[in-house]
Amino acid sequence: MAEHAYNPLDSLVFLTNRVGRLLSSDIRKRAGNEVEGLYSTHMGVLVDLWMQDGLRQQDLVSSVIKDKGTIARALENLEKEGIVTRETDEADRRNKRIYLTPKGRNLKTVMLPHALKSMDEALEGMPPEEVAICKKVLQRMYKRLTQKLMHPVPANTTSP
Amino acid sequence: MAEHAYNPLDSLVFLTNRVGRLLSSDIRKRAGNEVEGLYSTHMGVLVDLWMQDGLRQQDLVSSVIKDKGTIARALENLEKEGIVTRETDEADRRNKRIYLTPKGRNLKTVMLPHALKSMDEALEGMPPEEVAICKKVLQRMYKRLTQKLMHPVPANTTSP
């Protein structure tokens, strides 16, 4: 009985996915032609670089949660557009370091107002303390899920 | 000054997007070959239909937040796989109604345990009342953003 009791609307899986996409698409609409040609993968890469410049390409793969090839080609395009540069890491020549150009850094100042406006409207009238708790929960989930991605299920650490 | 003060990690835009994608990809890994060939768009469609069967194709377009064409082709594939059926709505022959087949309904019972397990691990040790508040905030955002999508900025309702 009650086999259909589960409602996606009560699920953080559903909610985070939909709200995330709705916010992104709303911001994208606001930005309009300022972000012409910048796909979601590009935006994901940029956000990471805004937090920390000079990341390795591999860092972006795991952070943005897209395929190696997808990131490689996204970076290729971003480089063509003059938004990032790629430099071989001389300390370990397998790695490439990704750096923002001035144009790439400037995109942050372009996007930020739109993002803030979008958030403001979506959160209008909600108690700030509840919003803060929501963020805290999501931050913890983010941290945990990311760690799991890095160290997926230690199989048997008991063997000699 | 402090022009770089803004940190994406403090932003619900970033958090919802990343957590949503991390959860989805984690669930997908758990489900493994049970969902072979089911892309994220397919899953999005299914989740909506699990909530309410017989939706119009257009409802799915706005709810899943993908292009008309993308949804059309996703449904084409799902129909080929015997997961949904499409029927012209005789009341308004422009619309098509989408119905789950038994196989489509059964997929819910296949996916649900994986989703619950994934959530459980991601939320482990967090105070339930904080998780509840997080959900509440996200639900309100979802509702508001969805409404905005349906009624985008009433331009000038004052004219005769």
Add this chain to the structure above:
DNA sequence: AGGAAGTAGTTGCGTTTGCAACGAAGAACG
């Protein structure tokens, strides 16, 4: 030191995606 194993990034291929142009069905106006 030298070969095996592992890691980072690139490339080819088939599928999916978003955009725009299109066709069919209904609604709104005279």
Add this chain to the structure above:
DNA sequence: CGTTCTTCGTTGCAAACGCAACTACTTCCT
């Protein structure tokens, strides 16, 4: 009624995506 306007779904096309095979470089092991 008939014309125009709007809405819903389909299709062509170029770009992006995920997967898997491949190359370049490093580390580990004997």
